[in-house]
Amino acid sequence: MPRRTPIRALAAALAVTALGAGAEVRADPLPDIPANPGGPIPSLPTDALVPAFEAAPAASRPLDHPLVPQHPFLSPNGTSSMHNDAYSTDAYDVSGPLGRDLTVTSRSYGVRECATMTFDSKGRIVALCGGVEGFTMMLIHPETLEPISELAMPGRDATSGRNPLTDICGGTYFFLDGQDQAFATTTTSEIWKVRQAADGDLAKVRSWPLAGHLDDDDCLVAVAPDWQGRVWFFSQHGTVGTLDRRTGRVATIELRKGEDIVNSVSTDETGGVYAVSTHANYRLDADRRGRPRVTWRRTYDRGTTQKPGMLSRGSGTSPTLLGRRWVAIADNAEPRSAVVVYDRRTGARHCRVPVLARGASATENSLVAAGRSFIIENNYGYAGPQSTMFGRSTTPGVSRVLLRRDGCRVAWTSRETAPTSVPKASHGNGLLYVYTKPPREDGVDxxxxxxxxxxxxxxxxxxxxxxxxxxNNHYASIYLGPDGTAYVATMAGLVRVADGRS
Incomplete structure (x- = not known):
């Protein structure tokens, strides 16, 4: 009998937890996922009990939107990072699937989730994939989903006490440049430069150790280049630094004590670098010597507690830039979270709009800049994979906030339930893609x-x-490839969804 991966044990433990709490639920049969990856993600007999497709194909209606300038040190917009571009718009110019004769294919990588994916100059997927033990950089064929090459990254510290299902230290974010080179943080507080050989093999060609600039209990979370080519890095406990890749020179500052960074960052052509801590929204710039400095800091309502669905008490968003002027985040206010928009030149607040369900609103995923609006998804109630087992799900809600000269307003709120996906917009066809799980009384997930x-x-x-x-995608993002194909990473591999060729 082949050795099994932890997903079966994980699901069983979650089931025991739920039953121990007095829940009367019926578990779906759990698949055996081989430790050696390969083949499709295992299906269940319950697939036949639910609709395979609902509603009808959509007509393409492209959406006008402000220009996102191409960053000179990133691969083309839509391909360079988890949030697509330097502005973290989570929006694409390409048209995604319209729903015509959709084909769904998948591939299992064991219990390994590719949360951040990019696309190289040949349209292949470059992904940073994490499991219980650590992270692997993978080059993946965009149609077959077969791994072309893999590069093992440093493993997790088993003695750290961090939960691998919520640990964001090293391995969550990376970026791809225009030469198909990846720059990734590691669990050992390094930045690795990873290059592709002619045959596709991945290799570390350089690394910059940064542990000496961090406290012993700290770790790297985010990394991004500014428009001058400096690499900025952010630690979980609020160390912000710049790295000169040519000389190796590092300069750092500390944010205020007690402020953590738990999400990615954004940059713009004026030199601004935007980050949100558990207390405040920031703009930072480099001085003439390349040292980071705080240009402005604006606190927001971080609420009184860490809501279910959040990885921290505070905003769960990366700053999202729109046009030449705006930067937006979601706060953690009660009884309703709000979308907050600032003038990124001065930090002045332009508007604040409460959204989603009263007493049950939270988002751990970034806002989407769609047209001249921001879209937010409700993640309230997701406390881990057990929250979506046995037919259960989280609080519904996806809202669109229109940006106007005199403020903002909520345009609509959808009742779709998307537990943790990073949603994506297609300006090419006017559709927003979310990964949904409707609650079901029959216990089917x-x-x-x-x-x-x-x-x-x-x-x-x-x-x-x-x-x-x-x-379950467990906080992973949705992506659109250069040809408009949609991809969703799950806890057991990768899913590809594309329109039929007819």
């Missing part, structure tokens, strides 16, 4: 790629990916 009309907020269509815990 059905996961769908769902398309929502950005203008109206109406659901265009939903396509089943599969049933069972193995299809």
């Amino acid at each position: 059905a996961w769908y790629l769902t398309a929502i009309d950005i203008r109206s907020g109406k659901t265009a269509w939903s396509r089943l990916t599969g049933t069972g815990t193995q299809w």
